[in-house]
Amino acid sequence: MAAQPKQQRALKTRDDILHAAAVTFDELGYKGASMREIMRRAGVTLGAVYFHFDNKEALARAVMLSQTGELTANLDSEGAQRMVDFSMVWAHQLNVSPLIRAAVRLAVEQQAHGIGDKVSYGDFEAIFQTWLESAREQGELAPGVDPSVVAEFLVGAFTGVQHYAQLSDAMATLPDRVVRMWHLLLPGIVTRECLDRLVIDPARGRVAVPPAGGDSAA
Template sequence: MGRPKQERAVHTRELLVDAAAGVFDENGFAGASINKILSRAGVTAGAMYFHFRSKADLARAVIHEQSSRLAIPEKPGGIQQLIDLTMYLTGQFTCNVRFRAGVRLAVEQGESGLHDYTAYRWWIKTFERELVAARERDELLPGVQESSFARFVVASYTGTQVMSDIATARADLPEQVVAMWRYLLPSVVPPVSLTSYVIDPARKDLITV
């Protein structure tokens, strides 16, 4: 027997989002075409239009679902887990096309005209919960505001990876993220605890869910 209709629809949608991510990653929004996406997904135009009205809709889906295959910790762990999470994301740029394409599209929204802040808002909340946990563990200086610093970390990481992509195709991203944290940490954690945190790209594999 064939798959139930709902299961087939979900599978088709996943094929389309993955195909779109690959095409957007390689060509950007302007260089991507519906035909390229359909060819890669191996589905008909009718199947695509059942789920998405346009290329912009596909781009929006890739942006919103960039984190869908990431191993984001279920429980907040504080400063060390936040550092490790950024290192993990750094590693994901090399192997996770959906994440990489979603980030590219979110950064290059001028091409698509989407002006969609959803993904940034999600990452700010994800980072903020680590900082709330850090506050509960007395890991933050008194004047640090969790939501504000979370936004600053997202902005800093975004800018760092964009510059690294332009300069070295992200080959130097791990060392640039290390430098980012070496400058940021002294401004938010008590001096006595600075040496207790490990800023090491090798910790990208320590994230567990």
């Protein structure tokens, strides 16, 4: 531990706080979570919490922003398959990861707490667009399909499908809903040949995703 560079230690502390905040938001809701409770769960001082995050809202924004990095960490497919795999990881993680659950819940409910931050949605839109453009370069997109239009729509569609699954059965059916969604959408997005090749399977979402602060488990 003593050999660990200072900066790396600070990063680990920040990650611990972020993870503790997510668990607390997930369990108690944004309103119910206090900086003191987050401090207690992270096993750090209140000073450390405030060194990294100005206030609870800053923590909530950081939790929302952490989604894309967490979810894309272990993807190894490309183009359209990467987009589908990503959605399966997301649907699975929403059932098992407090960080992802808290991030998505905060993103949906933020306006009830006086926050109006679309940055996390913008992140998703940007990565969808990148993957769709790479799909187009590989000849996977149907003629006339505009990656930016599809990317924008997918962000909204995923958000709403998640929300409806949350209200309906606390997210248990989300992976199946995502499969049905792709079967509806993909024929309008990719070529017939690409569609025949794509694997739309919730099992591909059950890959290990490192937890927040994962590299510091040692």
